Amino acid sequence: xxxxxxxxxxxxxxxxxxxxxxxxxxxxxxxxxxxxxxxxxxxxxxxxxxxxxxxxxxxxxxxxxxxxxxxxxxxxxxxxxxxxxxxxxxxxxxxxxxxxxxxxxxxxxxxxxxxxx
Amino acid sequence: xxxxxxxxxxxxxxxxxxxxxxxxxxxxxxxxxxxxxxxxxxxxxxxxxxxxxxxxxxxxxxxxxxxxxxxxxxxxxxxxxxxxxxxxxxxxxxxxxxxxxxxxxx
Numbered sequence: 001x002x003x004x005x006x007x008x009x010x011x012x013x014x015x016x017x018x019x020x021x022x023x024x025x026x027x028x029x030x031x032x033x034x035x036x037x038x039x040x041x042x043x044x045x046x047x048x049x050x051x052x053x054x055x056x057x058x059x060x061x062x063x064x065x066x067x068x069x070x071x072x073x074x075x076x077x078x079x080x081x082x083x084x085x086x087x088x089x090x091x092x093x094x095x096x097x098x099x100x101x102x103x104x105x106x107x108x109x110x111x112x113x114x115x116x117x
Numbered sequence: 118x119x120x121x122x123x124x125x126x127x128x129x130x131x132x133x134x135x136x137x138x139x140x141x142x143x144x145x146x147x148x149x150x151x152x153x154x155x156x157x158x159x160x161x162x163x164x165x166x167x168x169x170x171x172x173x174x175x176x177x178x179x180x181x182x183x184x185x186x187x188x189x190x191x192x193x194x195x196x197x198x199x200x201x202x203x204x205x206x207x208x209x210x211x212x213x214x215x216x217x218x219x220x221x222x223x
Contacts, residue, residue: 042204042212042214044213102209102210103208105166108160108161110160
């Protein structure tokens with residue numbers, strides 16, 4: 001079974017530029033999550049999708065971050081404009097169960113490492 | 118504020134030297150606690166979910182336990198391949214700790 005795919009793996013940009021990350025979840029997984037992991041910290045949930053609808057985006061900085069999941073499969077996370085403090089690893093995860101409980105086992109991708117200069 | 122605190126931040130063990138990692142939480146109405154393993158440059162890998170105080174789960178050299186205020190990850194006779202960062206997370210609302218970096222020296 002193929003795992004969660006993410007691209008690019010690395011990205012270096014200047015502050016105030018825009019950047020987009022892509023995630024392809026495990027086939028058949030209804031729920032998709034985006035996390036931000038700053039060096040030395042645990043992952044922080046940014047947004048949770050169930051199929052193509054948003055379940056929770058309470059920690060997404062909506063003035064600069066946006067995410068979509070068209071057709072309930074792939075997802076993109078965008079930052080515009082980027083700030084220095086956005087330097088982090090952006091992780092995508094997916095889970096099978098069509099639930100809202102956050103108790104489902106999540107399968108993580110390898111992440112995209114972003115450096116903002 | 119919901120918090121998850123892991124200790125120690127880093128742990129260095131000799132191969133075969135058993136120890137425990139701690140995860141304390143202050144979330145109210147805990148519904149589940151996760152343990153994940155994260156290798157450098159990779160995403161977290163699921164280990165266990167614990168749902169209620171007194172529950173225990175085992176996998177190879179790892180055993181996770183849960184009380185009303187904390188969880189422990191016991192590592193018995195660790196090997197160098199157990200070296201990783203171990204993360205715990207409490208639900209709701211899904212808050213991760215900073216992790217414990219474990220190094221096992223041959």
